[in-house]
Amino acid sequence: MAPPPLVVVIVGPTGSGKTRLAIDLARALGGDVVNADALQMHRALPICTARVRDDETRGVRHHLLGFVEQGDSFDVREFVDRAGTIVREVVGEGRSVVVAGGTNYYAQALVSDSLVDLSDGENDSDLPCASSIDNRRETEGRRTAIDDGTVDADAGTAHARLAEVDPESAKRLHPNDVRRVRRYLEIYKETGRPPSEIFKERRTMRTFRSRFDSLGCRTVFIALRCDSNTLDRVLRHRVESMVERGLVGELEDFARAHGIDERDDARGDVRQAIGYAEWKTFLRAQIDNDVTTLTVDEVDKLRTEAIESTILNTCRLAKRQQARVQTFVTRYGWPVKYVNSTLSLIDFLSNMSRFEQTWQETVVDVALEACECVRNSIKYRQDTDPTPQNVSSPSDEWTVRRCECCDKTLRGDVEWRAHVSGRRHRKVASAARKRQKGEFGHRHPSRSVGLSEISD
Numbered sequence: 001m002a003p004p005p006l007v008v009v010i011v012g013p014t015g016s017g018k019t020r021l022a023i024d025l026a027r028a029l030g031g032d033v034v035n036a037d038a039l040q041m042h043r044a045l046p047i048c049t050a051r052v053r054d055d056e057t058r059g060v061r062h063h064l065l066g067f068v069e070q071g072d073s074f075d076v077r078e079f080v081d082r083a084g085t086i087v088r089e090v091v092g093e094g095r096s097v098v099v100a101g102g103t104n105y106y107a108q109a110l111v112s113d114s115l116v117d118l119s120d121g122e123n124d125s126d127l128p129c130a131s132s133i134d135n136r137r138e139t140e141g142r143r144t145a146i147d148d149g150t151v152d153a154d155a156g157t158a159h160a161r162l163a164e165v166d167p168e169s170a171k172r173l174h175p176n177d178v179r180r181v182r183r184y185l186e187i188y189k190e191t192g193r194p195p196s197e198i199f200k201e202r203r204t205m206r207t208f209r210s211r212f213d214s215l216g217c218r219t220v221f222i223a224l225r226c227d228s229n230t231l232d233r234v235l236r237h238r239v240e241s242m243v244e245r246g247l248v249g250e251l252e253d254f255a256r257a258h259g260i261d262e263r264d265d266a267r268g269d270v271r272q273a274i275g276y277a278e279w280k281t282f283l284r285a286q287i288d289n290d291v292t293t294l295t296v297d298e299v300d301k302l303r304t305e306a307i308e309s310t311i312l313n314t315c316r317l318a319k320r321q322q323a324r325v326q327t328f329v330t331r332y333g334w335p336v337k338y339v340n341s342t343l344s345l346i347d348f349l350s351n352m353s354r355f356e357q358t359w360q361e362t363v364v365d366v367a368l369e370a371c372e373c374v375r376n377s378i379k380y381r382q383d384t385d386p387t388p389q390n391v392s393s394p395s396d397e398w399t400v401r402r403c404e405c406c407d408k409t410l411r412g413d414v415e416w417r418a419h420v421s422g423r424r425h426r427k428v429a430s431a432a433r434k435r436q437k438g439e440f441g442h443r444h445p446s447r448s449v450g451l452s453e454i455s456d
Contacts, residue, residue, distance in 0.1 A: 165188050
């Protein structure tokens with residue numbers, strides 16, 4: 001009897017080796033690769049989005065790469081529909097599928113069979129633009145039925161309704177996060193229970209069911225991890241290699257054809273990729289060179305700054321992605337096999353003559369062993385990966401906080417940090433400290449005087 005096909009899901013931070021491992025596993029298992037990187041689905045900017053080249057696939061068939069035209073949208077629901085069809089077709093042929101890509105949330109959405117898992121986990125933290133890709137489209141004229149009738153699905157109305165039926169969830173979600181708010185309301189309509197209550201039960205159970213269990217295949221979860229210092233060096237090398245391969249020319253051609261786009265972000269657009277926004281100032285100088293007052297040295301400086309900014313933001317993205325991988329285990333009970341690619345990446349940077357062997361022994365062989373264990377119903381040794389202490393819990397993402405000295409209410413860590421580091425707050429807080437010093441003589445109050453965080 002033939003062994004059951006596998007659906008292998010590879011997650012991990014950018015630069016850790018997901019693309020290469022996906023190809024290696026697909027070759028070893030006799031299967032296809034399904035891309036789960038939202039930006040690599042766009043036809044434009046293949047260098048900027050680090051899309052695998054045809055000469056790098058080593059004969060392995062890849063799906064969902066470079067097919068979205070500029071200006072067209074493609075969201076996670078469409079991805080789940082198309083990728084799910086591909087998985088069913090390949091598995092139906094008795095072959096395995098390897099799912100890999102930088103948008104870990106897409107991989108989660110594909111294999112999860114639960115609307116609850118999707119809603120509880122959705123924050124798109126592994127996208128360069130942290131806001132959901134299709135929020136704006138969701139707010140334009142769409143209406144959603146909930147238990148007491150049909151209401152406009154605008155941000156204010158939907159969030160107000162959620163606050164009525166599930167105050168705890170409403171505190172967690174930003175009012176403008178229409179997609180997640182709507183999904184929470186859908187859960188409430190279907191179950192008659194507050195989503196936050198269901199989430200707590202699911203976290204206690206910590207079980208995971210794959211969407212593809214009914215196909216007779218088995219799902220394997222591989223999480224690549226890497227020492228942060230080594231990964232930072234790899235990402236610097238990758239960005240510099242992208243520049244050598246023609247990144248600047250690719251960006252210039254795209255900007256001339258489609259415009260630079262002056263928005264702070266370009267949701268649902270390939271221009272949200274790290275490596276585009278960082279180059280806007282440089283691109284303006286290049287495209288408007290006939291009227292610019294910048295010297296050659298000044299333009300070169302802009303180029304250097306763009307490269308460094310791209311490296312910095314790529315490293316930050318990798319850290320966010322790694323934090324998200326933790327939630328797959330801690331919140332959803334994924335039976336993840338951690339595979340450490342640090343040693344092989346050190347060789348990649350400093351000793352290429354040993355890289356192939358180190359990669360095979362420390363990464364590919366370990367991943368294949370996990371695949372065979374799952375295929376033969378053997379429980380593989382479950383490694384652990386300590387959760388960084390400074391990673392905020394998703395439940396605190398939009399907790400309400402109040403700055404008493406400024407008489408201002410803020411939502412979540414991002415708004416809070418932006419406020420307390422702002423000029424106005426520092427000025428008001430400084431005045432408050434001086435007043436308090438005057439009242440209490442030479443006693444020095446805390447730097448946080450006048451501040452109050454409320455997690456009601």
